[in-house]
Amino acid sequence: MAFIELKDIDAGYEKGKPILKNFHLSVEQGELVSLLGPSGCGKTTTLRTIAGFIMAEKGSVTIGGKDYTNVPPNKRNIGLVFQNYALFPHLSVFDNVAYGLRRRKVSKPEIAKRVADVLHLVSLKGYEDRLPAQLSGGQRQRVALARSIVIEPELLLLDEPLSNLDAKLRDEMRAELSRLQHQLGITMIYVTHDQIEAMSLSSRIIVMNEGLIEQSGPPEDIYEYPATPFVARFVGFDNRIDGTLTRLESKSVHVDVQGVEFISTRPSPNLSKQDEGKSVSLYFRPDDTQIGVEPGKNAFEVTIDFSNYQGNTTQYAMHLGSHALRAVVPGKPIADGTDRTVFSIPPDKVIAEKGVR
């Protein structure tokens, strides 16, 4: 049994209108899992269900083998880090960090020692007497982090902790979170809508959409082999062409798109011999597209709707039959006056997945 198990969970903010339906999630001890998805996908609801602020209408929550389904949030020993830091405005940095220890009736000298240690860990030594209002955004988030790990929680939940910080600070904090995770070996669940953040931090990414898990796997898998149209789009496979599967081989797949043959050397593991003759979808990224020389395999003649010169690259909007496509190609726009040209896509840059119907 995994360290954290959510089973058959129905949960939401309003009774009878669950955002999560029959939801399952398991996380192993020491994992750093990201819940990735657009707003409203249920990632924060999942986090709050684990933290205990949303009580599941149905199903069970197990952490470390203990049933937590009906345990109130103040008895769960889970660290929580919020997007807006949620520091206690009237308390000093020291008192903010000491809050959880005082609730646990830890002795005074012990509190002093543990607060000093954790402030050292997040490089905030010397800031003990400051109020939150006297700190920068990055420092506030480090206090929030210190406050949540000083209680030695069983797991740490982070709800978009970096999205209020500017880009440079975000990179720094990301590195710091990574370091802390390695140093403390604490299980973390990290909610974000930022793909890059999820990619660079997590050992596993769970992509969520409309209260369901679309795909779960290591960052490379999510990025290279998105399993659903939603995930493909989410990680930047903006182009989709539908066709018919003509032949499936062990490492390649042949697809017929309106008379043009496409080869993909990245067939989805979901495809099988039985899918031959059925519809499949091909996905590729705009910046993997090339300007082809002549029609042939993986090359297609398209109608250009407009081109947009961006300096290093040129962006094209075009369409192939009824499919609207985007391409980003190095160099200047092709000569004016041509609205039809040939584009191609290397076979190892195309994913073939079961058709959407």
Place this chain on the structure above:
Amino acid sequence: MKNSKLLILITAMVFIFLIGPFIMIFLTSFSSDAIMRFPPKGFTMSWYAKALNIQMFRTTFWVSLQTGLLATATAMLLGVPVAYANIRFNYRGKGTLELLFSSPAIVPGMVIGFALLRFFVYVSNIPIVIGLYLGHTAILFPYTVRVVSASLRNFEGDIEQAAISLGSTPLHAFFAVVLPNIRSGLVAAFILAFITSFNNVPVSLFLTGPGVATLPIQMLSYMEYYYDPTISALSSIIIVLTVIVVQSAEKLLGISKYV
């Protein structure tokens, strides 16, 4: 440019209408004339001495002060939990209940006064002082709910949840984290409610009776018999006290954003 001249004119007029009466009262309180009249003639402090020496003013001042403080304290004790519940929770009939809570601020004071008179004095036979206290509590309650709600709305719920995740029960989190951070809102609610009670005429009019009056009621009945500047002097004292209290609370806590 034409617009700004018009704006200055309107602003000036508003100020004259708002501040003018106070200045009139203030000036007439020093008049040596035995009748309240404008412009005042001469200068004397004797009306202040007289105002402070009239026994009925002293007695009713204490009645007003005690009623105001007790009723405000009670309204706060009721208003804070109600405000908290309305901000944090969603429940069936919340809108109706909110309307009901604010009804004493919407229904005319005369109507409330009369209704309370019927209920307290004729039906329940409650002593006058108690009726006065209960009546004031009822009219102050919506003010405390509203001002405390405003300050709670500015306070992020995440902060409370952070406290709970660190081991506080919801009740402890409320006292340890919520209350200290809405302190200025609480003070603002207290001052506003107290001033409302202290100045109230319509409800007090019905709920006072033989031997028991509040200061404003006593001032009204004094004016029915004597039209000398004593009332001006007394009013000036009250205005100055109010300004001192509100100004110092504003300086210390910045309460104006909640009222």
